[in-house]
Amino acid sequence: MDKPGITRRDFVKMGLLTAAASALGSGVMKPVGLWAAAPKIKGPIKVGYQAVLSGTLAGYGEFHKMGAIMAMEEINAAGGIAGNKLEVEIRDSTLAAPASIQNVRYFVDSWEADLLAGVDSSGQALAVAPVVGQLDRVLMVTHAATERLTEEEVFKKGIKQVFRICTPTYQDGNAAAFVAKDLPATTWATINPKYEYGFTTWKMFQETLGKLKPGVKFVADSWAPFGTTDFRPHINTIMDAKPEGLYSVVWAGELITMIKQAKQAGLFDTIKHVLLPVGAAMDVLEGLGPDMPDNLWISGRYFFLYPDTAKNKEWVAAFKKRWNHYPAYVSETAYSTMYAFKKAIETAGSKETAPVIQALEGMELDSPAGHRVFRKEDHQAMYEVPWGLTATDPKYPFKIMGKQIVIPAKECFNRPPFEGPGTTPPFKS
Amino acid sequence: MNRYRTYIAAVLVLCVLVGIGLFSSRFVLYLTMRVMILSIFAMGYNILFGRTGLLSFGHAAFYAVGAYGTALCSMHLHTHPLLVILAGAAAAALFAVIIGFFCVRHTEIYFAMLTLAFGMLVFSLMWNWRTVTGGDDGLSGIVRGSISLGFFAIPIMKDSQYYFFVLFCFAVSVLLIHRIYQSPFGLILAGIRENHIRTEFAGLGVKRYRLAAFVVSGTFAGLAGSLGLLLESNVTPFAAHWSHSAEPVLVSLMGGLETFSGPIVGSVLFVVLRELIERFTHNWMLWFGLILLAIIMGFRGGVVGATSVLLKRFSERP
CATH class of the missing domain: 3.40.50.2300 (Response regulator)
Incomplete structure (x- = not known):
């Protein structure tokens, strides 16, 4: 048959039908079941x-x-x-x-x-x-x-x-700033993930540390996208800026890679104060084993030796x-x-x-x-999670948190209503 | 005979879709919406691929532009669904004009590579322009407003309501694309696919027609992106990534390149198969790949193409 399957008129009909069906569908509500809140819990x-x-x-x-x-x-x-x-x-x-x-x-x-x-x-x-x-x-x-x-x-x-x-990021940004304020470093830099988590923690760290220790400078930032395997360009950027302290929330397998490459580049010889807010993750500690340098500040969302x-x-x-x-x-x-x-x-x-x-x-x-x-x-x-310095312990095949500092959640967590004065640390009371 | 069969099939599909909308659970609604959105994306894509014979690897860019256009419009201007969808589709069309202008000068592998490059360009734009696009995290929390028509408003906030909106857009898109295929313009596109030199000798500006096909299919991709955004209330730059561009290609191949309903059937297979496989294994990609291989090797001309050949052979038997 040479004729096209459907004529224009048919299509107009079908279009009208659909429109009608659509209008009907959103208008007619499905019957709502009468599930009154049963006092007893049923089923798994x-x-x-x-x-x-x-x-x-x-x-x-x-x-x-x-x-x-x-x-x-x-x-x-x-x-x-x-x-x-x-x-x-x-x-x-x-x-x-x-x-x-x-x-x-x-x-x-x-x-x-x-x-x-x-x-x-x-x-x-x-x-x-x-x-x-x-x-x-x-x-x-x-x-x-x-x-x-x-x-x-x-x-x-x-x-x-x-x-x-x-x-939350209060532990990574605010609490880290409380740790950093007591360190001799006055210039800081970061290699952070190039997404929400990285941007927001670095901003929080800068703001809180700026308030706690006026005069600190933030000299360089390098943003590593998700899935980065080669951190050397980032490490070079940071080392060129010659900061006294490094802050990084790079996490999991990427953190392992970064630490290994930073070690090869000699970063830990020139930058003495390193803060890794999620460095105390077990996959990182186990993954690096003895390769994890001593005396880095690490934290997490929980560490098995605390409390x-x-x-x-x-x-x-x-x-x-x-x-x-x-x-x-x-x-x-x-x-x-x-x-x-x-x-x-x-x-x-x-x-x-x-x-x-x-x-x-x-x-x-x-x-x-x-x-x-x-x-x-x-x-x-x-709740509280400690910050601590990496240390070797013969009891464990990986580095643990040696010296520990606990910043109470009440002091480092932002407070509602999260806007205006008195909602971000440091708090007066 | 043939005419009535198509007619009946179309009405039947429509009835099933309306039935799903009225009586199905929220999860089935969600899956069906994803199928319809992917269908719009793939059918629009197939205007370029199946009809005009140009293989583009950058169509996710238009999908993403549609989604971002809609998101930005509803965040900063107005949340009227028709307006934001129009904004998304228009933005996609605009991008398609610009990108198409450069791409249609070439064919085959050069065309594919160019579209791929432009697609990734759009991807990196969205990925790096954090102040506007939200960077790697994208834009989230976009709410669906009501369709206000002056004297009354249709709410589409709930999935059961939004479903009918998607269905409406899907039906309109199918009708439009069918019209395009039947029109002289559509026939010229098929002519370009079969023999572009001959088409040129017939006195037709092949590049202009290619560009037109490119823009039309880009606009449908933008529409799909807009609807997808309103469904998920979220978009990330990976919507523009080349791996997402592969989806309409796969769907078209699975369903049948040179058939009209191929992309729809392909979309159903794509979404449903993945959903089923994911229940059994985390390595769904491996199994999905194997099934895909079987379909492409086993069904020449896709599922629809192979089935219609079989049916024809069956009905021609005395």
Whole structure:
């Protein structure tokens, strides 16, 4: 047949039909089910967890997994959450924002997760927050650190579903400045990641250190994009500027590469004061082993030798026994997240989002990392993580934190309403 | 006979899509929206690839320009969905005119490489211009406003409402592209693909037609980008990356290059297969690659092409 399949008239008809259907579809509401808040919790409690499980930063994902699985096993062995089994599914977030959104959609709408957790990068956290608000599920962020998540998305925009159990950029920027103010260095430079996390921490470090120690100078910055394998151009830029101190939040496998290349270039011979806010990650310490230079300042979101409490020691021993690793900070945050969920659900007597949010706000939690309090205003967990100098210890095949300084969270975390005087450190009271 | 069959098939698809919109769970809605958005992207792309015979490796740039245009417009100007989508598509068209102007002077591998280079140029622009584009983190938290039509407004905030908006755009795009294929312009494009020298001898400005095809397909990519942005409320520079440019190529190849419905079928396969494989393994790319290989080697002319050949053979049997 030579005639075209469909005539113009047919198409106009079809177009009108579609338009009509579209108008009808958005007008007609689906019947809403009458699920009155049942007082009893029914069925298993499902937690959808996402972390990076591929690429050069996959080491982090494995540590997330160990913490989450271990908590799940323990909780289920002890009778579950309010008598219900805890189920955890872990998906690869690939560190890309679209993937993290797709994971959240899958967890909530297809797998029917009751709660969500995980998320590594700051960009992902900011992308996921509005979606989580829309889907109305609690998300406990266990790694992404940008303060914009809690200050803007939770506090200002009111996305109450988002919580964070790990220390935010305040630990990396503000607390680092408290450490730096007591060092003799007066000129600082940075090699930082070329995304939200890198920009925001360096800005915070500069602002806080500038207030604590007027007269310090920031002489150079070099921005390493995600996936950098050759840090030599960045190292050269910094060494040419001849700073007395180096600040870098480069993390995971990239930090290992950077330290190795910096060592070859002799950076640690000329720059004596080095601050690595996420240097105390186990994959970095284990990955570098004896190659990690001594006397670098490192920190993280938790370090297994702090706090010196029975709870922490027992947990570290149990973790070592279960996985033959020392726990990384993401293991601790993943582990404690499950216990935070347990406590919140049991307090609320429900796994529905609204009562769980209510229970989590202001909740106190005893965890391996110490005593945590979820700040009501911005849903940020307040707890202390030490800063310390790398040191060799014959008991461990890697460098540990020797001399430790603890900057209390109350002193270095920004305070609500996050605008105007008195909201950023140093605080008068 | 043939005419009615197409007609019935189109109505049937439409009914299924409306049915999904009315009765499906939110996750199915989300997946279907992604399929429709990818379809718009791929069908628009296929105007250039399948119809005109130009293989572009830079179409993600237009998708991303559409998404960024929409995001910036709704952040700084107005959130009316029609306006922001228009802004996105217009921005993509503008970029397509500029980039196309340089690219259509060449064909085959040179054309492909040029589009790839321009695509990556757009990518680095978005990646580095942090004050405007948000750099590596992109733009997030873009909200969908209501479609205000003067005296009443249609809300599209919820996924179940936005679905019908996407469906409407999808149907309009399919109709438009079908019209383009039936029009003299579309036939000239096919003529260029078959023999561009002969077309030139017929007195037609081949470059102008190529540019026109380039701009039209770029605009559809921009539309897809706009809709994708409003769906995910987020865009990152990687939307412009060459690896994203490969998506419409794959989808067109899977579905059938020189068929009209090929890109749609390809999009369904692409999204659904990936979703299924991801449930079993983290290495979904490996399995996906193998299946893709099987489809491309096993089905000549894509799934639609091969199936229609089979059907024809079956119906011609006495």
